[in-house]
Amino acid sequence: MKQKKWLDEYGKENRREDERPSQKTAYFGYRKVPENEKSQWVLRHFNSVARRYDLMNTLLSLGIHHLWKRTAVRIMALNPGDRVLDVCGGTGDLAILAAGAVGRSGRVIIYDINRAMIEAGVDKINASASGERVRFVQGDAERVSFPDGYFDAVMVGFGIRNVTHMDEGFKEMCRVLKPGGKMMCLEFSKPTSPLFRWLYDIYSFHVMPALGGLIAGSSRAYMHLTESIRTFALPDELTALLKQVGFSQVTTRKLTNGIAMIHLAKK
Ligand SMILES: C[S@@+](CC[C@H](N)C(=O)[O-])C[C@H]1O[C@@H](n2cnc3c(N)ncnc32)[C@H](O)[C@@H]1O
Numbered sequence: 001m002k003q004k005k006w007l008d009e010y011g012k013e014n015r016r017e018d019e020r021p022s023q024k025t026a027y028f029g030y031r032k033v034p035e036n037e038k039s040q041w042v043l044r045h046f047n048s049v050a051r052r053y054d055l056m057n058t059l060l061s062l063g064i065h066h067l068w069k070r071t072a073v074r075i076m077a078l079n080p081g082d083r084v085l086d087v088c089g090g091t092g093d094l095a096i097l098a099a100g101a102v103g104r105s106g107r108v109i110i111y112d113i114n115r116a117m118i119e120a121g122v123d124k125i126n127a128s129a130s131g132e133r134v135r136f137v138q139g140d141a142e143r144v145s146f147p148d149g150y151f152d153a154v155m156v157g158f159g160i161r162n163v164t165h166m167d168e169g170f171k172e173m174c175r176v177l178k179p180g181g182k183m184m185c186l187e188f189s190k191p192t193s194p195l196f197r198w199l200y201d202i203y204s205f206h207v208m209p210a211l212g213g214l215i216a217g218s219s220r221a222y223m224h225l226t227e228s229i230r231t232f233a234l235p236d237e238l239t240a241l242l243k244q245v246g247f248s249q250v251t252t253r254k255l256t257n258g259i260a261m262i263h264l265a266k267k
Pocket of ligand 1 (some may be wrong): 042087094118159
């Protein structure tokens with residue numbers, strides 16, 4: 001039987017487990033890898049794309065990711081003086097936007113596990129108008145090295161998909177947030193219109209890996225991107241998880257027919 005592209009339709013919970021029952025697995029794209037190895041797969045993936053990450057983002061999204069990120073930070077309504085954590089912050093697009101909103105006394109911390117990704121963004125951040133408000137910490141989203149209630153706002157952009165235990169990542173975001181603080185998650189999702197989704201699938205499974213091979217030297221890495229989006233939680237599932245880990249007032253905003261989705265919540 002042909003496997004459907006969007007795994008929610010296929011019925012995630014009904015899929016046949018073909019690995020040993022005792023071994024916990026996690027998705028890396030469509031591939032199931034031992035849970036305790038996923039972070040290594042993710043690390044290798046981002047090592048391989050770091051140098052061309054920004055260029056490829058802009059090319060593959062035709063620049064639209066900048067609009068999504070601007071919308072996401074704008075609706076966080078950050079205040080001057082805010083301390084903001086950018087989990088899985090990578091090359092720092094969201095951090096730069098947040099730094100512009102928090103004023104001179106505000107700070108934004110990029111928290112990312114991958115040194116190559118952080119380094120790929122440093123020049124861009126330093127060249128930005130508010131770059132001196134941005135700091136960098138290398139670390140795992142599942143174990144955030146800040147005390148409880150330290151941040152006024154936390155955000156994660158296109159990163160939580162890569163975290164092995166997404167619930168642990170969100171729990172940590174909730175823990176380091178002040179009561180009443182805001183959490184924003186920007187992530188890929190599933191387009192709502194079937195026609196649009198069909199076109200998007202053709203683009204994702206054929207054009208993106210081809211461009212990835214041509215420009216970034218790895219079609220596999222960009223096929224992984226396509227696959228990882230299709231194994232990720234749907235908006236309602238994500239909303240339920242956010243409530244479960246302690247967030248409230250969860251709202252969503254669909255971007256570009258649902259290619260991406262913003263979840264905004266409060267602690
Ligand atoms: C797709 S990039 C997103 C970067 C940036 N937020 C953006 O919107 O362009 C995902 C980032 O998540 C980071 N990441 C993956 N797993 C992580 C983890 N467990 N803890 C912290 N960062 C992680 C990767 O190193 C990578 O920089």
